[in-house]
Amino acid sequence: MSVGVFAAVLLAAFLHAAWNAVVKGGGDKFMSMTGMAVGHAIPGTAAILLLPSPAPESWPWIAIGVALHFGYQWFLLNAYRLGDLSQVYPLARGSAPLIVAVVSVTALGVVLTGTEVAAILLIAAGIISIGLARSGRANPGAVSAALITGVFIAAYSLTDGIGARLSGSPIAYFGWTATLGGVAFAAFAQWRRPGMVRALPRTAPGAFFFGGSASFAAYAIVVWAFTQAPIALVTALRETSIVFALLIGAFVLRERVDLARIASIFVTITGTVLMRFARS
Template identity: 45%
Template sequence: MTIAAPVLLAVLGAALLHASWNTLLKRRGEPLLAAVLIAAGSAVAAIVLLPFLAAPARASWGFIAASSVVQTIYYLLLIETYRDGQVSHAYPLMRGCAPLLVALVNGPLTGDRLSVGQWCAMLMICGGVLGQWLVARAAPASGARRTTVFALLTAGVIAAYTLIDGQGVRRSGAPAAYTLWIFLLTGVFVCAWTARGRVRALAAFARANPLVAPLGGLASAGSYGIALWAMTRAPVAAVAALRETSILFATAIAAVVLREPVGRARLAAVALIACGAVAMRLA
């Protein structure tokens, strides 16, 4: 199954949104509080929009419940990953490993297999992403080992919810509503789990950073919603790999906003990712 140009462009847009809200999570300096606000913002957006959408098919509700639990774990791991680690270290590692895991597991489980050309394109994208991580790993940083462990755990969780949702959204008949229900339930779970005893700190953080919840919430829900819609029109593993072109945007944002250094090796890895995205379109 080839990937149509509109689907490709939509997934690239989702990649930009994803890199943006991850950078927002790190830049605020309080990953826990920022993550709770972003999850809450996504939940509020879901509450506003769901009354206007048709409900997902009954066959997809088990997938919605499972995905919500797994994505709650994802948020908790993401908080730990970014607590001490740099975006340029953690982001490529967790985003580069996840699509490889999806591609290896998804075919045998569902029969949704990639062509030889798509495999080559996916490996180029993942290779470029992991190359970014190797560059970041070469630079000394405190807590690098801890960041690596949590990033790898996060990658496994990303692969798990991608596999769940790749099948669930196809059964739903309503990709937008399916996505919003996941973000509503995930937002409730994350807030209930992490906000205990932190209500005052959370309120103070929200007042000091009033745009984190609306912007982060919309970017998070929008990014994943676009990806799930794309999975109804292209192989799950191919979409998962294309979504990791977010590292292109994350690299630019890390350099401009976070002032992290970008050298020749990292630019070469970015070029490999870009070539992989083009190859995925042509495969």
Template identity: 40%
Template sequence: MLSYTGGLVLLAALLHASWNAMLHGNRDRFLSMTWMSIAIAAVATLVVLFTPRPAAAAWPYIVASGLVHIVYNVTLVRAYRRSDLAQAYPVARGSSPLLVTLGAALFAHESIGPVHALGIVMISGGIMAIALQGGRVSRAGALAALTTGATIALYTVIDGMGVRLSDGRALAYTTWMFLFYWLMPVLFIAMRGFAALWTPVRAMPMAVGSSLAGGLVSIAAYGIVIWAMQAGAMGTVSALRETSVVFAVLIGRVFLGEAVSGKRWLACVIVAAGAVCLGL
């Protein structure tokens, strides 16, 4: 992978960890995810007015990815209800690179070299070690996080294949897919009612504001990943993105007061070494 592309994906990793920390830090994560989704969908609605449409071949992937993203949002909220950020986030993210690599090999006929394969294994192994250190992950929390990881792998492979059929229009592909995020407020209102969505705007403006900001950060984070997958191997891009777990550990320690053991720091070093392998 070119250093320029790799650097941007690492930036996406930092951004991704940041919005996950924003989500985890809010008390009502379903409400927070809904306002994040509103910000994402609103920006996407504006952008699609000024961008050409993706090629027709990409539309089935846009629809499939948009729907899977909604499932991902719901499972992520469930995972964060049951575990600390430093546990749920690594399980969810650590399980996805290997699944993405397998999916890309099966459906997109991708292959990677031994050094990159080693890097992917190191990153996934290090991430899972981070999750298992410093505290016990409950069965319910692990299941929710693994389900989240499966949805991550699914939409990553879908988007990796779809963006390559978009006639080089990664921005258009991304924004049309993000339009499906309008389904999140529909789902929230159906479950809790409109008042539960709107009342916090006046009662908890800071929480709503941080959620809106998290949505904007999320757009940049995943937009970079989709752009990178136009040419880069899906498994490699996915694994490099999941170095966000290291950033999540740092954010959890500094801003959320979560404990970080020496073994967890060692696992972070393994993840970083895996990222170096992907850059070779």
């Protein structure tokens, strides 16, 4: 992975952590998720209008991607409802790179070096152990929701990676995916809570304005990176956003970080450094 792609994906991971930190304090998780999803449509529409249209062969992948992103959002909300997300969310984010790596090697014919495989394993282990470091036990329902969420993350990562490569215009590709997905989630939210979508700029401004734009920028960078490096490596590196989230929590929000989490961060960073030098 080149220095430019590596740095860009780390920037995307930081942006992902930053918008999560902004909306973290919101008590209404459904409203925050809706604000972020609908907020995607603003930069998404700009990308559609300003950039070349994706190639026709990528449109089926856009449709699949919209459905998978919606499924991810739905099961993530279930994880919020069923358990402590600080326990189950790392399980979702940490399992996704492992799934992507297995599918890439076994089904897509991608060849990964031993060093790259080791880097993916270390990053995934570090992320998952962040959740395991929490005191108490997650209930089976919450763990199931987390693992299903991880499957959706892996599925949309693979779909968007393939679609972006076919599109010839990866940012516009994600512009369409994000905008159509925002419209779909807005319709769902309007059905669940009539009148909520119209009030989002007032009731959830952080999620709608900053969350939507930062989330769009973060994943748009990742979609572009999918066209520059193996999807499995980009997916694993993207999930280091959890480390950035912990650092923001410790140094900005003054949250406590114990020795177990410090060890988890060290393992994840070790995998990140290994990935950087795995392939020129």
